[in-house]
Amino acid sequence: MYRIVLACVALLSVAGSVVAAERPVAPNGISFYPDYMSWKVVAPSYREDKGQLRIITGNDIAVAALHAGTKPLPDGSVLAKVAWKAEKHPSFPVATVPGAFAQVEFMVKDAKKYQATGGWGFARFVGNDLKPYGKDASFVGECFGCHTPVANNDYLFTHIVKTP
């Protein structure tokens, strides 16, 4: 029995490594987080200019901190912003609904590691092949530049939704 358990552990470790190896990695070393659709909802949003519907989700550390109003968010917080092409519902055109997947972006909190960019590491994976965005690690300048107007909210545009 012990041998079987050991064999299973070994097999699972190998399987885990393969899955990890297949994950795309951004030029700054941030790996794709495959579980982001299992995380809790932080908020939806609609970008009229981009023609995109979006959802922001967060891992447990991030969502707990956002609910508690803790700013800056603690290390280990990860937020995902997922975007789909916005389309009119075919049977109900006053409703705008998600079409094709566009991209997913991550913000990863590590105050020390990402000190130069507000404590946040940025990554974007584009299209159905999850192509990492950016030629080299300098791409984060673009992300951080866009987020600086909300420096007083820990560089986050998104506020967590309120429900009774």
Place this chain on the structure above:
Amino acid sequence: MYRIVLACVALLSVAGSVVAAERPVAPNGISFYPDYMSWKVVAPSYREDKGQLRIITGNDIAVAALHAGTKPLPDGSVLAKVAWKAEKHPSFPVATVPGAFAQVEFMVKDAKKYQATGGWGFARFVGNDLKPYGKDASFVGECFGCHTPVANNDYLFTHIVKTP
């Protein structure tokens, strides 16, 4: 020790009953589901006509069936549609973001119990006091009437989002 455990169990049972008793109930007997924000995301949507941003979440039974493409959804499936007032982001007005909570609606699958309305029980709870919608149980006629154009999709407007 045994007495302490027993006392705790008794206390928790009382506390559980109080929480259950406080849940609002729709005129057709469907109780508010307090966990809907912990459920997985099915899709976001934007209702231009209502000025609302929405998220549809689903319990595990519903989300598994939607991913598998199982139609009609099995008994025990519950979907929540949560709506917030849509607002321009104060620092970034091309983004439309959720403001005040508007309402949450539930669709509860029980093919036998709700046979007259496509196997779905409907409920809506409005505003921060979660006021049950409808004067009496006949309010479901309004819900079901609106959903009949999508009878061929198990009366669901929403399709689960695709991600790679």
